[in-house]
Amino acid sequence: MLITFEGVDGSGKTTQLDLLYGYLINKGYDVVKTREPGGTRFGEALREIFLEPGINISSLSELLVFMAIRAQHIEEVINPSLKEGKIVLCDRFTDASYAYQGGGRGVDFGIIETLNRLVTKGVRPNLTILLDCKAEIAFKRKRSGECSLDRFEQERIDFYKQVRTVYLKLSKEDPKRFFVVNGSGTVEDIHKKIRVRVDRLLNDYGL
Secondary structure, eight states, rough: OEEEEEEOOOOSSSHHHHHHHHHHHHTTOOEEESSOOSSSSEEEEEEETTTTTOOOOOOOHHHHHHHHHHHHHHIIHHHHHTTOOOEEEEESOOHHHHHHIIIIIIIHHHHHHHHHHHHTTTTSSEEEEEEOHHHHHHHHHHHSSOOOOOOTSSOHHHHHHHHHHHHHHHHHHHHTTTEETTTTTTTTHHHHHHHHHHHHHHHHTTT
């Protein structure tokens, strides 16, 4: 089973993924936690360069690097884990390409769809948890922290707004797969909502 987490930077998705991971582990499930970009030695090496502030990357180059990382991720981590019956929790997946490279960078959605189909080999999330957060809130959260900002986190607020718009569009087009949660709530309240939804999913699959 593949459960993905999506949302603009600062939405709280990584925190919620970590909480769900701990919850499922405590319940005795075999769970793999991974992320994009990254997930493999190859992907993590590219991630370090790719997110470096100040580096100039064209929109198409950015998309192709993401797809290369995803192809290796599918081959090395996601597919083998799914075949072993594990639950895979992934911080960002195919939807992020539409939101960031499509919405944020303006890359044609048809190109993104073709490349996603090529690299994923038919793998689709069973559930996508979208932490929806207004761009202004996410923008403020990222800039109030002590950590340095990566290349995406340094984008202007208009970029965040475009990304969020696409995420919401995707969720409306595929409501059975998406579970949209208001990311402005408390961490615990959001976690409880996600737990309920995931427990129902697991029950539906007899797990």
